[in-house]
Amino acid sequence: MNVEPDRSFDLGTYLSIRRARIDATLEKFLALEEPRALYEAMRYSLLAGGKRLRPILCLAACELAGARAEIALPTACAIEMIHTMSLIHDDLPAMDDGDYRRGRLTNHKMYGEALAILAGDSLLAHSFELIARHTTSIPAKRTLAVVAELGRAAGPRGLAGGQVKDLANEGKSDVGMEVLQDIHTRKTGALLEASVLSGAILGGADAPMKARLRRYAQRLGLAFQIVDDILDVTSTREALGKCVGNDASAGKATYPRVLGLGESRRLAEVLIADARSDLAVFGDRATPLVALAESLLQSLR
Amino acid sequence: MNVEPDRSFDLGTYLSIRRARIDATLEKFLALEEPRALYEAMRYSLLAGGKRLRPILCLAACELAGARAEIALPTACAIEMIHTMSLIHDDLPAMDDGDYRRGRLTNHKMYGEALAILAGDSLLAHSFELIARHTTSIPAKRTLAVVAELGRAAGPRGLAGGQVKDLANEGKSDVGMEVLQDIHTRKTGALLEASVLSGAILGGADAPMKARLRRYAQRLGLAFQIVDDILDVTSTREALGKCVGNDASAGKATYPRVLGLGESRRLAEVLIADARSDLAVFGDRATPLVALAESLLQSLR
Structure with missing residues (x-):
């Protein structure tokens, strides 16, 4: 699992090694039990092969702080469970009513609404048990x-609150930048930020390092959402693995809609440059986190 | 808040003092914020005036273990949030499709399905933050x-798994005792047990004390479900604050249906007697927990 960041660092290799490790650990932490239908529904969405960006950020921040990535592995997996929970619930008919996700039918399309709701609840509850039970070798306080x-x-100040605001602004033609940023800070930013912070905390980061990593994560999170909005306009379903044009057809507030495509791109570039400079002080140790930020822009080319 | 258990112990007074303290703390831990609609939905169900049995058990177990009840107050409130989350989600149209709960319209009938789902998610996520952030004066390990x-x-081995099994057995005429017990162990038993255990852990109970309290809680949980099933058959909507005959009309497996009313009553009595004897070794310190168990039977008279 060890990947030494250096000048010959290859992000593709790094990501695929980390992704494989995370996938294997997720599988281990969610073995099939009774009631089988519930575990199958949980595993269906969790093991559907996402990019694992959040857990990878968590592990990278833990290493940057000076500890072994293994220490953060249960937390990294828990974060992916929380993320998956929010995808399952956001896709429900009462909310975004999505048919496809990560290239397959959404959870409720496969298992029905009741199981989809309970699979989300289960992933959320299980994630906290996982962290509390399997994090070892560090002080319990961390x-x-x-x-x-x-x-x-995950709560009202993050994912759930962001989704409420998102739904409340659906179909409104006059959503301004402030509301849009608030939605995304909660819906995308909060968990990305918590992923980086969790890794830093587990790795024993001091207050100044945590502050820097928090700023990096906030900028990354916002850039991530802008790029996602742009791709929803410019990409194809095959490339994304989910329906494109979803946001526009649902009348959702997006960056391209509010700022235009060109200005959205420029904002993403500025955010990534700032995120990079947040980490400059850490030198080579920050290579993976810097490369991750820059790869976001490459997906726009 | 201090209630000294002694021979003149009055359960009614004890419960109302504890309930008032829990209600005030719940209110404090869930102040109204943005997004307002979400916090209102969370507060609507959380502050609807339940019996607060689970948090009261948690505080009592903490005191039995020798610590001040205050230490367990954040956890007690978190437990009530988890319980409320499961009520909100179980009532959804995709599940039990309930119209009334705790004497008022169910959450989704008031706020719509999307907010009801997100209010449940929020309560669950918030409950863990609450415990982690506000529990003080004891080792972090506890x-x-x-x-x-x-x-x-709260997860697949508890509330969520129990609800899945419950739904899967709806309408079946041949549900046996084993399946019925499995459903209730998860759906009612798991959180009651965790309430008592959490209090014991926070209070610093040793392994034998935890084992005794776990047995007590398991018996209490089962008796609780049996009594609930009996009251669903024999009581009125005014007395319960929710629709009666719900279980029968939904074709749900219940104790009266499987064992008959008389045998169900007898089983509840045996369980309560055993629960009482589990705590005999603690003498007067166990007075509230013993009285709580016995009060279950009184509701049948």
Whole structure:
């Protein structure tokens, strides 16, 4: 699992090694049990082969802070479970009513609404148990700080609150930048930020390092959402693995809609440059996190 | 808040003092914020005036273990949030499709399905943040053990798994005792057990004390479900604050249906007597927990 960041660092190799490790650990932490239908529904969405960006950020931040990535592995997996929960619930008919996700039918299309709701609840509850039970070799106080950070990111100040605001602004033609940023800070930013922070906390980062990593994550999170909005306009379903033009047809507020495509691109570039400079002080140790930020822009080319 | 258990112990007074303290703390831990509609939906169901049995059990177990009840107050409130989450989600149209709960319209009848789902998610996420952030004066390791215990009770091995099994057996005329017990162990038992255990852990209980309290809680949980099933048959909507005959009309497996009313009553009595004897060794310190168990039977008279 060890990947030494250096000048010959190859992001593609790094990501595929980390992704494989995370996928194997997710599989281990969610073995099939009774009730079988529920575990199958949980595994269907969790093991559908996402990019694992959040857990990878968590592991990278833990290493940057000076600890072995293994220490953060249960938390990294828990974060992917929380992320998957929010995807399953956001896709429900009462919300975004999505048919495809990660290239396959959405959870409720496969298992029905009741199981989809309960699979989401289960992933959320299980994620906290996982962190509390399987994080070892570090002071319990750090693990508890991670629970607080992720509880906040998943709740009304994060994912759930962002989704409420998103739904409330659907179909409105006059959504301004402020509301749009608030939605994304909660819906995308909060969990990305908590992923980086959790890794940093587990790795034993001091206050100045945590502050820098938090800024990096906030900029990355915003850039991530802008790029996602842009791709929803410019990409194809085959490339994304989900329906494109979803946001526009749902009348959702997006960056291209509010700022235009060109200005959205420029904003993403500025954010990534700033994110990069947040980490300059860490030198080569920050190579993976810097490369991850820059890869976002490459997806626009 | 201090209630000294002694021979003149009055359960009614004890419960109302505890309930008032829990209600005030719940209110404090869930102040109204943005997005307002989400917090209103969370507060609507959380502050609807339940019996607060689970948090009261948690505080009582903490005191039995020798610590001040205050230490367990954030956890007790978190437990009520988890319980409320499961009520909101179980009531959804895709599941039990309930119209009334705790004497008022169900959450989705008031706020719509999307907000009801997200209010449940929010309560669950918030509950873990609450425990991690506000539990003070004890070793972090104990708090982490509580997070693990409650994560398990809310997840596929507890509440969510129980609801899946419950739905899967709806309308079946041949549900046996084994399946029925499995459903209730997850759906009712797991969180009651975790409530008692969490209090014991926070209070610093040793392994034998935890084992005794776990047995007590398991018996109490089962008795609780049996009594609930009996009241669904014999009580009125005014007395319960929710629709009666719900279980029968939904074709749900219940104790009266499988064992008959008389045998169900007898089983509840045996369980309560056993629960009482589990705690005999603690003498007067166990007075509230013993009285709580016995009060279950009184509701049948």
